[in-house]
Amino acid sequence: MKKRRIMFLLPLTLLCIGASGCGSTENSETEETITETEETTQEKGGTVSLEVMCDESGVGLMNEIIDSFKTEYAGQADFDITVVTGSESETKEIIFGDVNNSPDVFIFPDDQLDTLIGAGVLSPVVHTDKIVSENVEGSVNAATKNGTLYAYPLTADNGYFMYYNSEYFSESDVTTLSKMLDIASEAEKKITLDVTSGWYSYCFFGNTGLTLKLNEDGITNSCDWNSTEGAIKGVDVAQAMLDICVNPGFLAGGDDALLAGFEDGSVIAGVSGVWYAKKIKELLGENYAAAKLPTYTVAGQEVQMASFTGYKLVGVNYYCDNTEWAHTFAEWLTNEQNQTLRFVEMNQGPSNIAAGESEEVHKEPAIVAVIEQSQYGTLQRVGNHYWDPVNFFGNTMANGNPDNSSLQDLLDAMVSGITSSSAQ
Secondary structure (H helix, E strand, C coil): CCCCCCCCCCCHHHHHCCCCCCCCCCCCCCCCCCCCCCCCCCCCCCEEEEEEEECHHHHHHHHHHHHHHHHHCCCCCEEEEEEEECCHHHHHHHHHHCHHHCCCEEEEEHHHHHHHHHCCCECCCCCHHHHHHHECHHHHHHCEECCEECCEEEECCCCCEEEEECCCCCCCHHHEHHHHHHHHHHCCCEEEECCCCHHHHHHHHCCCCCCEEECCCCCCEEECCCCCCCCCCHHHHHHHHHHHHCCCCEEECCHHHHHHHHHHCCEEEEEECHHHHHHHHHHHHHHEEEECCCEEEECCEEEECCEEECCEEEEEECCCCCHHHHHHHHHHHCCHHHHHHHHHHHCCCECEHHHHCCHHHHCCHHHHHHHHHHCCEEECCCCHHHHHHHHHHHHHHHCCCCCCCCHHHHHHHHHHHHCCCCCC
16 A cells, blocks of 8 residues: 655654543644645545554454445545554554554544654544534543544443342442442342452542542653542542452452353452453343442442543544545544444444434443443543552452551552652
């Protein structure tokens, strides 16, 4: 595939850039991104070559979408669209590995947005108002930087929620964790949550008024989870976590523990994401159910558990030879019709509002649950120093604080690690 030859220098620090928050998209015209001599137009006739990248599991669906695109735009050009495979979680590494021959259109998780913007490889969305109006606000914010929409929202399902066995719980039971733990304990069963992972343990701190954020440098964090002031203090959250971890109805464990427990009947509820929905449905059968995360008791209050949220986005390569057609294809790939098709074939939750309201989506409890939970979620925007200190703190809680350490000292140590500015 022909590509413009470019000089591309990527500073080492740029690879560490993370998002520092996204505002609402402004209504403005997309900036000119290519020179007049290189500009392409969607004239009728000629051959339009595009290369599209997705996960290997999505190749079949992508080919279906390509076929429908060719039908929709038949007569306007001869389309030569090829699919290449690459892990969506490694999109930026794939592109940076060979920028001159990178795909024209590619799928990537939202936490790679800032790095791709900083490297200059994303061509901003053309029909901004249309895309903003058609997709849920969280997905638009995830694709936005400094008022510019840089990518097309594709999914809104990269979060977590509560799976449960409806033989044991009613819909009202799963609104509060204390009620669920009472039921599990009485039945001599377990509820799982991986408190050792910073991805999941965020759920205890996120809606308490305590804060965690990525600094403007895109590398270091600010965090006050050890605060001794406010209606809910750091030690209140730590004590609530410890109380949950030592409850006889609780098991600190991740997806492996959840699946094994559902299979042998020892687990009747647990926190995970849509990636295991099909498997869990097979294990629980007619008792398969899901809901947003419950509230939990902290400092005498019922606080809605938070979550990290995430989205898949579609980017257009700034250096594409057929930029306008690449944008047209990206818009087609992410429209209502094809997000609905993506849900039907791959069980991925749509970011498109109309697709998310479809009857097909509302038949899948996991998708409904992750969408409902997203209103209590926050985009995962943290520097690398976040994970290890939270893992250590979570392990201490999961093991019942065996050394009877001061909770304040444990929180202070965790926050010191999270906010560290030392080199990795």
